[in-house]
Structure formats: C-alpha cells, structure tokens
Amino acid sequence: xxxxxxxxxxxxxxxxxxxxxxxxxxxxxITSNMKLVEGEISxxxxxxxxxxxxRILNGTNSIYGYTNDSSEKSLIKLTRLLFTSLRGxxxxxxxxxxxxxxxxxxxxxxxxSDVIKNYKVDLLKQAYHAAKEYDQVISQVTTTYMEExxxxxxxxxxxxxxxxxxxxxxxxxxxxxxLNGEIQMGYFAPxxxxxxxxxxxxxxxxxxxxxxxxxxxxxxxxxxxxxxxPVVIENGFGGVLFHEACGHALEASFVSxxxxxxxxxxxxxxxxxxxxxxxxxxxxxxxxxxxxxxxGTPTRENILIENGILKSYLIDKLNGRRMDLDSTxxxxxxxxxxxxxSRMNNTFIAPGESTPEELIxxxxxxxxxxxxxxxxxxxxTGDFNFSVMEGYLIKNGxxxxxxxxxxxxxxxxxxxxxxxxxxxNLKLEQGMCGASSGSIPVxxxxxAIRISDITVGGRKEDA
Amino acid sequence: MEFEDFSNLVFREGENKxxxxxxxxxxQREMQIEIFNNQVDKYIISDSSGVSLRGVAGQxxxxxxTEKMDExxxxxxxxxxxxxxxxxxxxxxxxxxSPSKDTDKxxxxxxxxxxxxxxxxxxxxxxxxxxxxxxxxxxxKSQTCSYEEFSLKREMRNSKGLNLSDSSDWGYVxxxxxxxxxxxxxxxxxxxxxxxxxxIDIAKIAKEAVKEAVSxxxxxxxxxxxxxxxxxxxxxxxxxxxxxxxxxxxxxxxGLSFLKGRIGNAIGSEIxxxxxxxxxxxxxxxxxxxxxxxxxxxxxxxxxxxxxDYLFNSRAANKEGIVSTGNGFxxxxxxxxxxxxxxxxxxxxxxxxxxxxxxxxKGVYITDVVGLxxxxxxVSGDFSLQAQGFLIEEGQLKRPxxxxxxxxxxxxxxxxxxxxxxxxxxxxxxxxxYGAPSIKINLIDxxxx
Numbered sequence: 001x002x003x004x005x006x007x008x009x010x011x012x013x014x015x016x017x018x019x020x021x022x023x024x025x026x027x028x029x030i031t032s033n034m035k036l037v038e039g040e041i042s043x044x045x046x047x048x049x050x051x052x053x054x055r056i057l058n059g060t061n062s063i064y065g066y067t068n069d070s071s072e073k074s075l076i077k078l079t080r081l082l083f084t085s086l087r088g089x090x091x092x093x094x095x096x097x098x099x100x101x102x103x104x105x106x107x108x109x110x111x112x113s114d115v116i117k118n119y120k121v122d123l124l125k126q127a128y129h130a131a132k133e134y135d136q137v138i139s140q141v142t143t144t145y146m147e148e149x150x151x152x153x154x155x156x157x158x159x160x161x162x163x164x165x166x167x168x169x170x171x172x173x174x175x176x177x178x179l180n181g182e183i184q185m186g187y188f189a190p191x192x193x194x195x196x197x198x199x200x201x202x203x204x205x206x207x208x209x210x211x212x213x214x215x216x217x218x219x220x221x222x223x224x225x226x227x228x229x230p231v232v233i234e235n236g237f238g239g240v241l242f243h244e245a246c247g248h249a250l251e252a253s254f255v256s257x258x259x260x261x262x263x264x265x266x267x268x269x270x271x272x273x274x275x276x277x278x279x280x281x282x283x284x285x286x287x288x289x290x291x292x293x294x295x296g297t298p299t300r301e302n303i304l305i306e307n308g309i310l311k312s313y314l315i316d317k318l319n320g321r322r323m324d325l326d327s328t329x330x331x332x333x334x335x336x337x338x339x340x341x342s343r344m345n346n347t348f349i350a351p352g353e354s355t356p357e358e359l360i361x362x363x364x365x366x367x368x369x370x371x372x373x374x375x376x377x378x379x380x381t382g383d384f385n386f387s388v389m390e391g392y393l394i395k396n397g398x399x400x401x402x403x404x405x406x407x408x409x410x411x412x413x414x415x416x417x418x419x420x421x422x423x424x425n426l427k428l429e430q431g432m433c434g435a436s437s438g439s440i441p442v443x444x445x446x447x448a449i450r451i452s453d454i455t456v457g458g459r460k461e462d463a
Numbered sequence: 464m465e466f467e468d469f470s471n472l473v474f475r476e477g478e479n480k481x482x483x484x485x486x487x488x489x490x491q492r493e494m495q496i497e498i499f500n501n502q503v504d505k506y507i508i509s510d511s512s513g514v515s516l517r518g519v520a521g522q523x524x525x526x527x528x529t530e531k532m533d534e535x536x537x538x539x540x541x542x543x544x545x546x547x548x549x550x551x552x553x554x555x556x557x558x559x560x561s562p563s564k565d566t567d568k569x570x571x572x573x574x575x576x577x578x579x580x581x582x583x584x585x586x587x588x589x590x591x592x593x594x595x596x597x598x599x600x601x602x603x604k605s606q607t608c609s610y611e612e613f614s615l616k617r618e619m620r621n622s623k624g625l626n627l628s629d630s631s632d633w634g635y636v637x638x639x640x641x642x643x644x645x646x647x648x649x650x651x652x653x654x655x656x657x658x659x660x661x662x663i664d665i666a667k668i669a670k671e672a673v674k675e676a677v678s679x680x681x682x683x684x685x686x687x688x689x690x691x692x693x694x695x696x697x698x699x700x701x702x703x704x705x706x707x708x709x710x711x712x713x714x715x716x717x718g719l720s721f722l723k724g725r726i727g728n729a730i731g732s733e734i735x736x737x738x739x740x741x742x743x744x745x746x747x748x749x750x751x752x753x754x755x756x757x758x759x760x761x762x763x764x765x766x767x768x769x770x771x772d773y774l775f776n777s778r779a780a781n782k783e784g785i786v787s788t789g790n791g792f793x794x795x796x797x798x799x800x801x802x803x804x805x806x807x808x809x810x811x812x813x814x815x816x817x818x819x820x821x822x823x824x825k826g827v828y829i830t831d832v833v834g835l836x837x838x839x840x841x842v843s844g845d846f847s848l849q850a851q852g853f854l855i856e857e858g859q860l861k862r863p864x865x866x867x868x869x870x871x872x873x874x875x876x877x878x879x880x881x882x883x884x885x886x887x888x889x890x891x892x893x894x895x896x897y898g899a900p901s902i903k904i905n906l907i908d909x910x911x912x
Contacts (some may be wrong), residue, residue, distance in 0.1 A: 029642050031797075033551070038717070040549070041550055041551050041552045041553070042552070042553050043526065043798075043799045044523070044525055044526065044546075044547035044548070044550045044551045045526040045527065045528075045547060045798075045799055046527055046529070046543045046546075046547060047515075047526075047527050047528035047529055047540070047543070048529045048531060049530050049797075050529070050530045051511060051530055060502075060504075061502060061503055061504065062504070062505055062506070063506040063507070064505070064506070064507045066509045067509065067511060068511050068513075068530045068531060069510060070530075078508075078510075081508055082506070085837060117546065117550050121550060128587040139718050140717055140719060176719060177719065178718065180841065182721075183718070183720075183721060183842050184842075184843055185840065185843070194671070224847075226687040226868075226870070226908060226909075226910030226911075227910060227911070227912065228912055229685045257499060257500075257606075258604065259602075259604065259606045259641055261648070306626065307773070337509070337511070338508065339505070347742075373638070373837045374833050374836055374837030375834060376833055376836070376837070378833070380606050380641050380648060380650050381648050381649060381650060383833075384849075384866070385833055385834035385837075385838060385848070385849035385868075386834070386837060387834070387837040387847065404845070405846075405847050406847060407834065407837075407838045407847035407848065407849065407868050407870070409849045409866060409867070409868055410866075411866075444829070455866060455867070455868070455910060455911070455912075457838075457847045457848075457849070457867070457868025457869075457870055457910040458847065458910060459847075459870045459871065459908040459909075460868060
C-alpha cells in the first residue's frame with residue numbers, strides 16, 4: 001500500500017497542474033484458475049495483478065494514467081505527463097485524509113489460501129463426472145474453477161482514504177452433446193462474492209448435470225421459428241433482457257452525453273406498470289456486490305423503475321458533474337487499467353403476481369425461452385439482441401418441443417412496454433458485463449416474464 | 464526492476480527447481496484521446512507490463528504471472544509454477560522452441576507515431592468531430608470520437624537458449640455519430656487503422672460514418688423468409704473471426720469443432736480460398752514468431768472450397784505428432800497459450816460490389832451485424848445475428864432494413880457463396896487480423912415481420 005505522504009504529494013502534483021479533483025486507485029489482486037478437460041487438469045494458472053491509476057478531473061474533462069511502478073518518483077512523473085499546460089491553486093494536506101469505515105456485505109469464512117489445491121481439483125472432478133455421466137450423448141465436458149482476491153485502495157483530493165477487499169469465486173461447467181456429426185453446448189456457471197465456503201453451499205453434481213441437461217435437450221432440438229410472436233422468458237439469466245434492453249441505457253455515461261434512448265425521462269412512464277427494476281450493490285455475497293464502488297462511494301440499493309416510472313439513473317462522479325446529480329455508488333472498473341464509469345451491480349426485475357404456468361397458459365403459439373445466453377445493445381438507439389440457449393415452442397398454452405438457435409431482437413423502449421405479465425419466481429444468476437471500463441462481474445435477474453410480441457430470429461417460417 | 468534483471472533472477476533462482484522454463488514479457492505504452500462536444504473528454508496514458516513464467520515441474524506444465532517485478536514476485540512465480548505444474552495432469556504438454564534462423568530477423572516497425580505531438584493529435588480529433596457534424600443537419604452529435612495508439616514490445620527467453628524480441632506500433636481512430644430525423648435515431652461508425660497519425664484521413668472517416676447513420680434512418684424489417692444476400696466485406700470478416708476457433712487443432716482434438724474430420728472435404732464454394740500470411744506488409748498482426756517462439760508460417764486453410772489445414776500451437780501439435788504451425792498466441796501474459804492466426808484473408812474476386820448488388824433481383828444487402836459474442840456458436844457452426852442493411856429490388860438499393868436477424872450455419876454460408884467481389888477490407892486487429900471481400904450468398908434465412 002502507499003503511505004500518506006506519497007499519496008498527498010501525488011494528489012498535490014495533480015491539482016497544481018490544473019485539476020479540481022484528483023484520485024489515486026491502487027489494485028493488488030491474487031488470482032488462481034484451474035481447468036479440467038477430458039478428466040485431466042489441463043491448465044493451472046495463478047498470478048498477481050498490481051498497478052496504480054491516477055485520475056484528474058477538471059470540470060467535466062478527465063485525464064487518466066496508469067502504471068505498474070508504485071514508487072513516488074514514477075507516480076509524480078506519470079502525473080506530470082498527464083497535464084502540463086494548466087495551473088491550479090488547490091492543495092491537499094495529507095493530514096486531512098479520513099479513513100472511511102465501510103460496511104461488509106460479503107463476509108468471507110474460508111480464505112482460498114487456506115485450502116490446498118487437492119480439494120479444488122476434487123471439485124472439478126466431481127462436477128466433471130456428474131456432467132459426463134449424465135447421458136451417452138455427452139461427448140466432452142470442461143470444468144473450470146476460478147478464485148480471486150482483489151484488494152483496492154482509493155484516496156482522493158476531497159480527503160477520502162478507503163480500502164476494499166473483494167473475494168470472489170466462480171465454477172463453470174461446459175458440456176458438449178454430439179449426435180450424427182452435430183454438436184450442441186450447455187453451460188452453467190454459478191459464482192459468488194464469497195470464500196471457499198461457497199462450495200458447501202452449492203451442489204456440484206447438480207451444477208454438472210444442469211450443463212449436460214441443456215446440451216442434451218439442444219442436440220435433439222429442431223431449428224427455432226422466425227418472425228414476431230409472444231415469448232415467455234424464464235427467471236434467472238433471463239434478466240439479461242433488462243440488463244441489455246434498459247440497464248445500459250440508464251448508465252450516466254450515456255445519459256449525460258444525451259446519447260441514451262432513455263435520457264430525459266426521469267419521472268416519466270417508460271415501462272409497463274408491472275415493471276419495478278432495481279440495481280443493488282449491497283446484496284449479501286452477491287456476485288456483483290462491492291462494499292464501496294471504484295471511486296470509494298458506498299454502494300446502495302437504487303430503484304431504477306417503479307411501477308413503470310423511471311426513478312433513477314446509475315451515476316458516477318464525473319457524469320454526475322455533467323448531470324448535476326450525486327453519485328449513486330455505481331462507478332466500476334475492471335482494474336487499474338480503466339478509469340471508472342457508471343455500471344450495473346446486481347440488477348433485477350422485482351417479482352409480480354403471476355405464476356410462471358399462468359404466463360405460459362395464456363399463449364396460443366409462441367416461444368418459451370428457458371435459458372438465455374449473452375446479448376448486446378446500442379444505447380443510443382436502444383436496439384438489442386440476445387441469444388436463447390434453451391428454448392421450447394409453446395402451443396395452446398403448453399410447452400412442447402425444444403428449439404435451438406434463436407436470437408431475440410428488439411428495441412428497449414418498445415419491449416419494456418410490451419411486458420404484459422410478470423411472474424412471482426424471482427431468481428438471480430451470474431454474468432460478466434463488458435463495456436468501456438472493462439469486464440466486470442454482475443448479477444442479472446428476474447421472475448418469469450411474458451412479452452406480447454418480439455422478433456425471434458430462427459430458421460423456420462412457421463412457429 | 465527491468466525485465467533483463469528480472470529474467471536473470473528468475474532463471475538463476477529457478478534453475479535447480481524447474482526442469483525447463485520459458486519467460487515471456489509484454490510491455491505496452493498506450494495513449495488514448497476521446498473528444499465529445501468539441502472538448503477533450505478523456506485522455507489516458509499508460510506504461511505497463513507483465514511477465515509470464517511457465518515451466519515443467521512434476522508431470523505437467525505450470526503457469527504463473529506477475530505485474531510486479533521484484534525479488535518477492537520472482538520467488539512467488541517460481542513457487543506457483545512448481546505447484547501448478549504438480550497439479551497439471553497433461554503429460555504431453557507444450558514444448559519449448561529452439562533458436563532458429565527463421566525467427567532471427569527482427570521486425571522493427573517504423574516509428575511514425577511520434578511525428579505528431581499530443582497537441583497535434585488532439586487537434587486532428589477536434590477537427591474530425593467538427594467536420595463530421597457539419598455534413599448533414601440530421602447528424603448533430605457524436606457518440607464516440609476516439610484516438611488510440613499502442614507501442615507493444617514482446618520479449619521471451621527459454622532454457623533452450625531462445626532469446627527473441629520484437630515490437631509493433633499502431634493506432635486507430637473510431638468515430639460513431641448519431642443521426643435523428645425526428646422519427647428515428649440511428650448510429651453510423653467508421654474505424655480507421657494507421658501506423659503514422661499523419662495518414663489519418665479526416666474527411667473520409669467523417670463522410671463514411673455520417674453516410675452510414677443517415678442512410679439507415681427509417682429502417683424497418685423485411686418479411687421473414689429466404690433471401691439472396693450480399694454480405695459486406697466488414698461483416699464477412701467479423702463472421703470469419705467469430706468462427707476461427709473451429710479452425711484450431713486444439714478445438715478439433717477436443718471434439719469442440721464442426722470442422723473435425725473434414726480435412727480434404729469441400730466446406731465451401733469453389734470460388735472460396737482462405738490463406739494465412741504472417742508476413743503481409745500491410746497486416747497488423749505481422750510477425751516472425753509466435754508467443755511460444757516458433758516461426759510463423761504461410762499456409763492455405765481453404766483452397767477452392769476444400770479444407771486443407773488447421774492451426775496448431777505446440778501443445779496441440781505435439782498431440783498430433785507434428786511441429787507447431789506458429790499459431791500459439793496468448794491473449795495476454797495472464798492467459799495460457801491459445802491458438803489464433805496472424806493475418807488471415809479470403810482472396811478477392813474481380814467483380815465490383817456494385818455489380819454484384821445489381822445482379823440481385825430481390826434480396827438484402829447486409830452492412831452490419833451485432834451480437835457476434837452470443838449469437839454465433841463456433842462449436843456447432845450455427846449463428847443467428849441481429850443485422851441491418853438495405854432491401855435490394857431489381858438490382859437497386861430500395862430502402863434501409865433494420866430489426867432483422869440472419870441465421871444459418873457457417874458451412875451453409877460458405878457453400879452458398881455464388882460470387883466474391885474485389886473490395887477486400889481488413890477489420891480491427893483483434894484475435895488475428897482478418898481481411899475479406901464482400902460476398903454474394905444464395906438463400907439465407909432472414910427473420911423479420
């Protein structure tokens with residue numbers, strides 16, 4: 001870690017060169033990954049990330065630099081390189097730093113370093129065998145184990161002095177099913193901001209079988225239909241719909257530049273009255289939870305949409321300046337290599353009244369998307385897409401044959417108004433979200449929802 | 464600590480503990496400028512590096528990395544390589560390359576980056592945004608107007624006496640603008656690669672981005688069905704990149720590729736030839752050796768529609784009993800060695816894109832696809848992608864099309880190619896540098912209304 005004098009001197013240098021706000025971010029992260037293929041450990045990799053980012057704001061202009069060399073000399077040199085033309089007046093007294101006492105939303109019981117690798121190898125093998133032996137059509141299984149402990153330190157010219165520790169682990173199973181020269185995949189990857197005790201809480205046999213179950217269903221599936229139709233999206237990773245269709249466009253990085261399809265709509269109706277959506281950075285042991293955000297602001301629960309009315313954006317300090325609004329504790333970054341910006345943490349649609357069966361029963365002909373894959377969005381237009389990993393046709397109110405290869409496309413503004421049923425079975429699942437400040441862990445979630453009309457991109461003309 | 468001292472320390476400390484080892488260093492200097500609303504919105508500079516050590520300990524190959532180069536970290540990565548090696552089961556692991564005359568020639572790039580000062584580069588970018596916003600009154604805002612330049616240096620040493628280094632300098636400008644006509648909002652973008660910032664063609668970049676945004680205003684779906692389509696060069700090169708993992712020996716061996724067992728078979732139309740050229744003068748992934756120190760090699764992957772070869776890193780090559788094809792590359796020093804091509808290109812044809820469009824009675828010209836990371840499956844070969852473009856009627860572009868998907872299987876696309884144009888385009892250098900011409904494909908599924 002850095003001492004107070006060094007940090008004070010670096011911040012002073014930053015302000016004397018024309019900034020009105022300066023920040024030092026240090027990251028020291030230990031990671032370890034293991035991968036098992038064909039029953040054997042094929043890759044075993046561990047290491048240490050270490051670096052420092054310095055950010056200077058001047059009004060709404062931002063400059064950022066990073067390096068792996070944390071000596072005072074190197075940091076002062078970097079700061080001088082960042083800004084040479086302007087002169088400012090403020091200075092920082094290193095005695096003014098106040099240690100910020102943070103909450104602890106993700107307590108850790110068993111540190112990864114206290115568990116020998118043999119046990120972790122056993123986890124990989126347990127899930128592998130469960131997945132491989134699920135069915136004869138399962139031709140290949142890959143299981144991976146990931147752990148990381150990210151220690152960060154943030155100080156800024158407002159006197160903030162804060163640290164956070166983020167302990168995370170994730171376990172992924174990827175199963176391939178083969179039949180008549182065709183291959184289909186199934187994937188399941190639970191994760192948490194937790195220590196090794198996570199593996200007492202999840203069932204790895206079930207995790208392995210789940211990935212293989214999807215692969216098996218898909219190898220026997222027919223092509224998905226094409227055209228517009230009603231769709232029921234199941235709970236859990238289905239929440240990627242809201243994440244892409246709306247969440248990104250609520251990020252201040254787009255709203256503040258007036259390049260968001262949802263800009264200028266606070267207090268207005270933007271969704272069906274059935275929709276309440278929340279982003280909560282404080283969820284206990286949540287995959288997207290942090291105690292403070294990557295600017296040192298405490299995270300919190302933000303209600304984004306309440307009964308269809310837009311209540312809040314997701315805001316970081318810099319974009320807050322542009323919008324004249326306070327940070328919502330939503331500044332995030334992958335590492336010291338990225339300046340922070342507004343991002344999501346754990347985002348979900350709140351549960352409604354309907355049972356999932358009621359939602360399906362009401363559809364004559366449509367699609368049931370049980371598991372979604374990833375997706376993306378253009379926040380300026382609101383156009384989004386995401387893939388259906390496991391889908392079924394709905395005929396006369398009943399789930400029938402499985403279908404593969406569907407992509408759902410639509411527009412965020414339109415789709416939120418077309419949600420005409422919200423289930424009572426909220427569930428969150430884990431994902432990685434990529435954007436301008438890098439790839440970060442997020443939870444997405446929702447109960448089952450029904451969309452009255454959306455474009456399904458398959459390969460058959462009749463549903 | 465500098466890399467030379469650090470690597471000496473690691474070799475000295477590791478000598479008696481690790482049988483064979485290789486140390487890999489990647490350093491990167493980077494500068495990024497982002498303009499918004501006639502101001503420097505973001506300015507980023509960095510000087511960073513990392514070291515990866517791999518070595519044979521116990522029965523397998525262990526990996527470790529660090530971004531901090533000091534004595535403590537040297538001891539840490541040695542200890543981690545030993546532990547990780549002991550837990551690795553794969554005995555037929557990667558092999559280390561011996562020094563070779565093929566890799567001896569250094570590829571030092573011309574240092575054009577510093578011919579302009581930071582202030583001059585900022586001026587260019589301010590000018591670019593200004594010019595773009597003056598072209599059409601429906602375009603009043605930029606979404607992204609950014610400049611980024613890199614200076615990358617690779618260094619590697621192994622216990623067989625290999626000692627290699629090279630460097631590469633390049634940059635790109637990316638402009639995305641927002642068009643609005645009161646009813647509809649659309650975006651248009653251009654990416655421009657350069658080795659010397661003096662080559663940046665402001666007028667061309669601005670014009671292309673604005674044209675794309677404005678011409679797509681009012682786009683709407685077409686009726687679902689099968690269409691003859693033209694895939695624009697940039698779209699074909701992105702789809703090619705998406706399916707590239709299927710061409711690697713690694714995935715074929717694991718049974719995770721739809722191209723398994725297809726060497727010598729026709730997987731595409733006779734007019735399709737795909738080559739890898741690591742020495743291409745204009746390529747941005749040009750190099751003499753891969754990240755394992757093996758010489759890179761020119762090869763034909765698809766010849767007149769027939770699949771000729773896969774790409775191998777040393778681990779996959781050892782399993783096959785052959786020598787690495789020089790395609791062992793890492794995403795970064797933090798990642799194990801994967802497989803990717805250097806510069807890959809589909810050989811162009813002779814017909815112009817315009818004439819190819821004119822040959823279609825009813826069809827769709829696809830100018831952009833989105834969602835490649837989720838809507839494309841390189842294991843099965845299937846894809847379903849959000850797309851936009853133009854409806855073609857009687858050889859003419861009739862109206863913009865949006866809100867559709869194109870779906871199919873990669874082999875089906877390659878087999879249905881009926882013409883290849885002369886307009887080869889190289890995309891953003893990512894997992895290789897991919898060049899492709901526009902192609903005409905018969906009967907592809909489109910989902911619309």
